[in-house]
Amino acid sequence: MQNRTYTADAEPGDSVTVAGWVHEVRDLGGIAFLILRDKSGKIQIKLEKDEMDEELVETGLDVARESVVSVSGDVKEEPRAPTGVEVVPEDIDVMAEADTQLPLDPSGKVDAELSTRLDNRTLDLRKDEVKAVFEIRAEILRSVRDAFRGLNATEINTPKIVATGTEGGTELFPITYFGQEAFMNQSPQLFKQLMVGSGLERVFEVGPIFRAEEHNTPRHLNEATSIDFESAFFDHTEAMDACEHVVKAAYEGVAENCQRELETLGLAEEFEVPEGEFPRLTYEEAIERINATGELDEQLVWGDDLPTEGERALGEDVGEHYFITDWPSEIKPFYIKDHDDDETLSTGFDMMHPRMELVSGGQREHRFEHLVAGFEQQGLDPDQFEYYTKMFKYGMPPHAGWGLGGERLVMTMLGLDNIREAVLFPRDRQRLSP
Numbered sequence: 149m150q151n152r153t154y155t156a157d158a159e160p161g162d163s164v165t166v167a168g169w170v171h172e173v174r175d176l177g178g179i180a181f182l183i184l185r186d187k188s189g190k191i192q193i194k195l196e197k198d199e200m201d202e203e204l205v206e207t208g209l210d211v212a213r214e215s216v217v218s219v220s221g222d223v224k225e226e227p228r229a230p231t232g233v234e235v236v237p238e239d240i241d242v243m244a245e246a247d248t249q250l251p252l253d254p255s256g257k258v259d260a261e262l263s264t265r266l267d268n269r270t271l272d273l274r275k276d277e278v279k280a281v282f283e284i285r286a287e288i289l290r291s292v293r294d295a296f297r298g299l300n301a302t303e304i305n306t307p308k309i310v311a312t313g314t315e316g317g318t319e320l321f322p323i324t325y326f327g328q329e330a331f332m333n334q335s336p337q338l339f340k341q342l343m344v345g346s347g348l349e350r351v352f353e354v355g356p357i358f359r360a361e362e363h364n365t366p367r368h369l370n371e372a373t374s375i376d377f378e379s380a381f382f383d384h385t386e387a388m389d390a391c392e393h394v395v396k397a398a399y400e401g402v403a404e405n406c407q408r409e410l411e412t413l414g415l416a417e418e419f420e421v422p423e424g425e426f427p428r429l430t431y432e433e434a435i436e437r438i439n440a441t442g443e444l445d446e447q448l449v450w451g452d453d454l455p456t457e458g459e460r461a462l463g464e465d466v467g468e469h470y471f472i473t474d475w476p477s478e479i480k481p482f483y484i485k486d487h488d489d490d491e492t493l494s495t496g497f498d499m500m501h502p503r504m505e506l507v508s509g510g511q512r513e514h515r516f517e518h519l520v521a522g523f524e525q526q527g528l529d530p531d532q533f534e535y536y537t538k539m540f541k542y543g544m545p546p547h548a549g550w551g552l553g554g555e556r557l558v559m560t561m562l563g564l565d566n567i568r569e570a571v572l573f574p575r576d577r578q579r580l581s582p
């Protein structure tokens with residue numbers, strides 16, 4: 149529709165064609181109002197029964213809610229209209245009639261269960277507050293891409309169908325690939341590392357990761373969006389600096405460009421861009437502080453992974469984004485480098501929001517012999533990863549990087565209860581369609 153005007157751009161004095169969905173029809177007797185909704189907002193269409201063409205008025209009155217219509221007419225100032233203007237129609241064209249029985253009420257007057265909403269995402273995203281989440285998600289991705297480019301990182305895309313997994317064997321989704329066993333990739337880890345040894349040096353990727361996690365929780369998905377970064381000649385502290393920069397850039401982008409969406413979500417007042425440096429706690433300090441909260445039944449000891457309740461207690465204690473550094477080597481993956489002066493300590497780090505983990509990263513093992521030994525220690529067959537390990541023989545620079553969960557960033561930024569709210573079509577134990 150070449151001549152279509154967004155409802156938000158309709159100014160008094162204009163002759164326009166607006167198009168969108170019938171939000172509601174309010175019949176007040178002699179006069180009726182059709183409220184038309186599009187991406188930009190809503191506009192009132194006036195229907196005067198005695199003054200206007202009978203057929204035109206009837207079309208406007210009879211059309212079912214959520215039908216798609218286009219309306220041509222003149223825009224007039226009308227202080228009593230919700231947006232201060234209204235359209236006096238000359239023509240109403242019903243482009244797609246909607247059923248009168250809707251599986252979900254897009255006006256939001258009737259609440260729907262999350263599962264009903266996810267089954268009917270198209271209708272669900274006609275609600276301003278749901279649409280706002282995805283406009284903000286898009287802004288977050290735009291801002292992080294900008295921030296990465298500002299760091300001179302090159303955007304890459306790596307395969308999602310792979311021959312071997314890297315992030316733990318039980319969480320792999322097997323598929324068949326022309327009769328051969330293959331898997332959905334759990335992360336771009338090995339590929340992004342291979343690229344720091346290429347001429348690209350510093351790279352990032354925004355793409356899907358697949359995890360066959362058994363547990364169904366409000367913060368796990370089986371298909372998630374990972375925001376990955378990897379840089380040659382970086383150590384873990386420089387990688388943490390980059391991580392902090394990129395996460396802040398996402399908040400700044402939303403603060404600058406999504407005021408309307410934040411207002412829709414009731415967050416405009418409280419929304420804050422994180423300030424100052426994120427505190428960096430060592431793993432040892434972290435477990436001491438968790439133990440000191442007295443929230444856990446059993447005290448944590450060196451080598452324990454942090455349980456969810458522990459993360460929560462520590463998050464409340466710290467009260468802002470923070471890093472946990474210097475993890476025990478034994479609980480970090482084989483590709484993470486140990487400290488040179490203490491092999492029991494790794495350069496691995498996590499970046500946490502008070503509610504949950506957002507990022508894992510670290511400096512990588514770039515020395516061939518150490519890398520191969522690490523595979524064996526983790527029970528992986530180095531021969532299967534020869535495509536990766538052999539590149540470490542041909543000049544692989546020291547490097548570091550991280551992976552940030554895209555949905556968790558959206559979820560924590562907006563205070564969403566369930567990670568599924570941050571995905572259009574989530575994949576979880578129960579959900580493979582739509």
Ligand code: AMO
Binds near residue numbers: 369
């Ligand atoms: P990790 O497995 O910790 O590290 O993943 C990195 C971040 O991705 C997000 N994430 C998930 N989000 C939702 N559902 C899931 N099932 C899920 N799994 C992970 C989390 C997590 O912090 N290769 C390393 C990263 C690196 O070292 O560069 C990795 O994948 O926010």
